[in-house]
Amino acid sequence: MKQQILALLWVGITSTSLATEQISNVLPHMRFASTVKAELIFDKIKAMPAFVNVSKDNHGASLTLRVSHGYRTSAGGAAAGATTGLLAATTLGIIPIVKSHDLVVTYEILANDTVIDTIEFRKGFTDAVNLFSEAAQAGKMSKDEEAWLIGTLPEFELAMSKSEKVKTLVDEYSYYFST
């Protein structure tokens, strides 16, 4: 019922032709897999008309939406981290470590482990963290990073709605599984 309401809302706020195009691109049952905290993005993705069929429990689905994130260290960032890290160590953590890195978030549509389409977002972040804090040790996302990641969702939705590869995938799925 919730899915139908969302679909109807979408139809209501878009033009007829666009709505028709979007509805035809509603993706079939997909498994949701993510390295990002699910509570941060899952409901927002599920609310997108194309992704109403995404579920964390679709273990047998041939299609998967995979969201992954990672950090890439630039040469400058590594040097800054090492220098401030040494300072932080010699002062037993009084001086913070300056961490400078790129956060990369990747959205992928897979069909049985084969990547069909992918979109990647990257942004540089600089944070001052305490030597003994959890963020320094485990590379946890900061609030700013989380906010930026959530901000990439509309772009991901737009990219997927325009993706010819995804459209071909949906068409193929319909060929095999429409009654």
Added chain:
Amino acid sequence: MKQFIYVVMLSVFFLTACTTSRMSMDTLPAKVKLDKQVSIPNDTTIAIYLPATNLSNRFYLENSGIFIDPGLATKEAVDKVMKTYFTAYSLFEPSSDKTYGMLLDLNPEWDFSYGSVEMKLSYTVYGANRAELMKGEKSFKTETGSLQDGNGFYNAVLRSLQLAVIDILNKLKPNNGKYPNMLAMKDMAIEQLVNKDKPLRTGTGFYVNSSGQLLTAAHVSKDCALLEIKDGAEKYSGTLAAHSNILDLALINTHHKPRSTLPVRKNSAVKLGEFVSMIGFPLQGVLADSPNLTRGNVSSMSGMQGSAGQLQFSAPIQPGSSGGPIVSETGELLGVTLSTLSTAKMVEKGILPQNVNFALHPKHVEKFLNKYHVPFQVFSPKTNAPPTSYEDALPAVVQIACYQ
């Protein structure tokens, strides 16, 4: 004071161990240098054969919750080295018209030990006349650093390939006149380039028509540079003609006249509970190369939650069974073996699954064959027909080996 020094030293060690920057190509190991007679970037048009999985290699570290991407690091390091030493390079594509003057066939192997990663790179160089010019091996071991940024992987590939390229340039002193750009990639025999010592994976397939077209699971034929079909004592190659990642199904063309073919049951009318046999070539290298036949029944008309077009069966399967046919008592195709419920994952949840296997429903096999206009037979068994001896089904089934 001593405690203070220990804490500082440990912290410094921790920080340096966790940080690895990308190496520069300017600093070479002692005694390694490029011959002065060699000018770079070199104008020889060079192609590189690199196994596809080395470029797509990406895996998930469950404990850390992160993806590790040696494939991306490999791609970036190869690009960096080749663009530094050559004016033009391209990755080898077996069916491409693109030409080259020299071909570098790489066979990389990763070796991991605690905190470090090593790239062992064996290579062979071919000229445009397909003749081998030289071969060698280089390796480079470095700190893994932060696994996430992949700099350790990048450095290992960068330095080992750089050392190999320097050796090649010093020994062959190539240039466009000496090794003219003249051989199309499609004219180079892929058999010469792949590592035939050991297949990347093996699976099972079966013939659907007398033209030598066979079906297997798409994950068996994925990224294979060479598909070798083993039918009894005979071995021959096959080419991927079509595939569906959604169904996990692939069509392979061969120039072989099959001894037998498998018909699909009319109307794909599979019955819950009916007896089935699975024919396959599991555990290659452990079991003899004769087909295995296991018995069971159709245990469910659907697969796991969210799946589409699958049925569940209980005939035991093993690695290597993928792509094998599920055959009825009267010899028709009732499905294509795709997967099994992961015992390891279920044990973690305190459940020990037994013979929970999944196959593609014949209805979708038919749709796939129709989509690509592949001829196949349909068979309608008589009601209460006596079980056959599988004499027709067995010779239709073959082993498939995938090489890179």
